Amino acid sequence: MSTKTRDGGRPDSGGHPVAWEGPPVDLTAQSPRIGEKIIKAVLVSAAALSVLVTVGIVASLFAPVAEFFTHVSLGEFLFGTEWTALFGDKFNWDDKSWGVLPLVTATLMITLISLVVAVPFGLGAAIYLSEYASPRVRKIFKPILEILAGVPTVVYGFLALTVITPILKPLLGIEGIYSMISPGIVMGFMIVPTIASLSEDAMSAVPLALRQGSYALGANRMQTTIRVVFPAALSGIVAAIVLGISRAIGETMIVAIAAGNMPLFTADPLKGAQTMTGFIAQAASGDTPQGSPSYYALFAIGALLFVMTLLINMISIRLVRKYRQAY
Amino acid sequence: MTATTLVVDQSLKSGRRKGVGSTVFAIALWACLAIICAFLFFVLAVIVQKGLARFDPNLVTEHPSRLRPDTSGVKSALFGTIWIMVLTALIALPLGIAAAVYLEEYADGTRWWNRLIELNIQNLAAVPSVIYGILALGFVVRGPLSIGAVLLAGAIALALLILPVVIITCREALRSVPSEIRSGSLALGATQWQTTWKQVLPAAVPGIATGSILALSRAIGEAAPLLLVGATTFLTFNPDGVFSRYTVLPTQIFSLVPLDRVEFRDLAYSTILLLIIVLLVMNALAIWLRNRYQRQW
Numbered sequence: 001m002s003t004k005t006r007d008g009g010r011p012d013s014g015g016h017p018v019a020w021e022g023p024p025v026d027l028t029a030q031s032p033r034i035g036e037k038i039i040k041a042v043l044v045s046a047a048a049l050s051v052l053v054t055v056g057i058v059a060s061l062f063a064p065v066a067e068f069f070t071h072v073s074l075g076e077f078l079f080g081t082e083w084t085a086l087f088g089d090k091f092n093w094d095d096k097s098w099g100v101l102p103l104v105t106a107t108l109m110i111t112l113i114s115l116v117v118a119v120p121f122g123l124g125a126a127i128y129l130s131e132y133a134s135p136r137v138r139k140i141f142k143p144i145l146e147i148l149a150g151v152p153t154v155v156y157g158f159l160a161l162t163v164i165t166p167i168l169k170p171l172l173g174i175e176g177i178y179s180m181i182s183p184g185i186v187m188g189f190m191i192v193p194t195i196a197s198l199s200e201d202a203m204s205a206v207p208l209a210l211r212q213g214s215y216a217l218g219a220n221r222m223q224t225t226i227r228v229v230f231p232a233a234l235s236g237i238v239a240a241i242v243l244g245i246s247r248a249i250g251e252t253m254i255v256a257i258a259a260g261n262m263p264l265f266t267a268d269p270l271k272g273a274q275t276m277t278g279f280i281a282q283a284a285s286g287d288t289p290q291g292s293p294s295y296y297a298l299f300a301i302g303a304l305l306f307v308m309t310l311l312i313n314m315i316s317i318r319l320v321r322k323y324r325q326a327y
Numbered sequence: 328m329t330a331t332t333l334v335v336d337q338s339l340k341s342g343r344r345k346g347v348g349s350t351v352f353a354i355a356l357w358a359c360l361a362i363i364c365a366f367l368f369f370v371l372a373v374i375v376q377k378g379l380a381r382f383d384p385n386l387v388t389e390h391p392s393r394l395r396p397d398t399s400g401v402k403s404a405l406f407g408t409i410w411i412m413v414l415t416a417l418i419a420l421p422l423g424i425a426a427a428v429y430l431e432e433y434a435d436g437t438r439w440w441n442r443l444i445e446l447n448i449q450n451l452a453a454v455p456s457v458i459y460g461i462l463a464l465g466f467v468v469r470g471p472l473s474i475g476a477v478l479l480a481g482a483i484a485l486a487l488l489i490l491p492v493v494i495i496t497c498r499e500a501l502r503s504v505p506s507e508i509r510s511g512s513l514a515l516g517a518t519q520w521q522t523t524w525k526q527v528l529p530a531a532v533p534g535i536a537t538g539s540i541l542a543l544s545r546a547i548g549e550a551a552p553l554l555l556v557g558a559t560t561f562l563t564f565n566p567d568g569v570f571s572r573y574t575v576l577p578t579q580i581f582s583l584v585p586l587d588r589v590e591f592r593d594l595a596y597s598t599i600l601l602l603i604i605v606l607l608v609m610n611a612l613a614i615w616l617r618n619r620y621q622r623q624w
Contacts, residue, residue, distance in 0.1 A: 039520045040433055046425035047434070050448050050494070053487050057458060060465030124359025132356060141360060143614050148367050150541075150610055152548030154577045155374070155599050158584060162592065163373055189366050196363075222349040243453060250455020252551035253577075257584050277551070280457050284555040285581070290469060302461040306454065313453045317446065 064299035106273035117188025122195030149193035157257030178260030178272025202236020256281035378600025396590035414482035423493030460552030476557020500534025533620035550577035
């Protein structure tokens with residue numbers, strides 16, 4: 001059977017159209033269409049605004065950060081192990097320690113705890129939804145993930161402080177009302193939807209033919225999932241996890257509420273320690289006059305946070321581009 | 328080949344090669360989903376159970392107070408949230424939709440500047456929300472614009488925060504409109520803008536509306552950037568304009584955290600319940616819109 005007859009009666013695309021035998025026709029626009037051009041210019045400027053926002057972020061950080069580093073050396077900032085920005089005299093630079101490491105280690109510690117929760121649960125849910133669930137089940141559970149993602153982080157923070165920490169306290173022996181493990185666990189559930197829905201997209205994009213080929217060779221569903229679908233979707237899954245890391249590092253309210261306001265250079269998850277975002281929230285909600293050391297410190301921490309998340313995002317985008325398999 | 332040889336052996340269908348490991352694997356996957364759902368229901372149950380204690384008319388008719396936690400409410404914060412949601416929508420939606428229309432309908436994706444814009448939007452979508460607060464603090468509250476810690480400053484911070492999300496979801500909505508619609512319109516003599524305005528955008532409205540509602544619901548739950556642009560606490564008046572001082576529900580909850588008395592805790596949970604109800608209504612609206620108007624082309 002030839003394909004021509006299936007073409008809905010359209011003329012055979014392989015044939016030659018009848019040549020135009022009149023004078024040559026000018027197909028360029030007859031009117032200048034000023035309105036169209038104005039509209040296009042408006043649309044372009046709306047899109048260009050997004051670039052302006054990035055420029056604005058960098059510009060708004062630049063001057064205060066430069067001012068900060070005229071008072072604090074870069075070495076002290078990056079390698080110091082004590083951070084006492086909000087202690088002592090409000091307008092004095094010299095009676096404080098400016099080592100950012102305690103804030104960074106607390107951020108990374110809580111991020112790590114959240115990943116320990118989010119990666120297995122998020123990936124498990126994604127695999128189930130993509131490979132095992134029927135369309136009806138998927139239709140029920142996807143909105144649940146969306147609701148989980150929609151709960152405000154200030155609510156998660158409040159729950160971590162007033163419900164999760166009291167539950168964990170006798171189990172793990174947490175001293176005091178703040179800890180890193182409690183906000184870490186809650187933050188894990190906060191980033192589960194990010195990891196689950198992006199990984200599910202990646203696995204759903206793996207063509208059915210690969211699965212059928214695997215089944216035809218005698219593999220069962222588990223073997224197909226682990227050895228065929230998972231590796232094929234790996235770049236998307238890694239990108240989802242990297243994006244989850246970036247969200248965990250930048251998350252503010254959960255840690256500001258439940259991890260405490262005490263910068264502490266420790267790896268003990270049962271202790272409370274202030275993170276980078278926690279410091280920004282504390283400095284912003286407290287009394288921080290413009291021009292005071294802690295005002296500049298806020299921008300310095302913001303710049304560090306921006307650079308860290310930007311690098312992580314670029315890695316994620318690069319990973320997707322580089323290892324994306326074209327099917 | 329005759330049809331008789333194609334009769335499927337029933338034993339092939341019934342999965343006799345399923346081992347114990349396979350079953351355990353399936354159960355483990357199912358358990359992951361179940362635990363996630365259990366966590367969500369636990370969260371909602373705690374909020375409802377503790378929030379009902381103070382979920383009375385005073386919550387929305389009385390202003391916040393440090394002195395009378397048992398009868399005070401969050402009226403100014405509720406009005407602030409409504410104000411800021413409307414303002415954020417007015418700023419972010421036109422800009423976001425315009426940018427999405429440009430990128431999807433006009434832009435040549437091979438040009439470096441268009442690729443730069445796309446990469447930039449991807450990056451902005453993952454910038455921590457607190458950074459947008461720093462941007463607004465440096466540019467809008469102080470610095471070049473210097474309008475102070477007012478409603479408009481908060482709305483600008485939130486609008487910039489959700490702009491990438493709005494652009495990305497609107498682009499997806501526009502992309503799902505089949506190209507035959509565009510070709511048909513152009514072939515009938517419509518200009519590119521007429522095609523976009525009269526054919527593509529109307530067809531994409533359900534997707535755009537869903538995405539916009541979800542983005543706005545993210546904005547009104549956000550507290551971190553507003554801490555930096557001065558959402559004040561315990562305000563006893565409603566905002567009366569875009570240059571008014573303001574407070575919103577999430578920052579109100581945050582300001583109740585350090586207050587340890589049980590009346591403040593109850594008030595905080597009731598405020599959370601109020602916020603969650605607002606958000607659930609918005610999410611339900613978005614999901615309903617999507618299911619009701621989603622078209623399969």
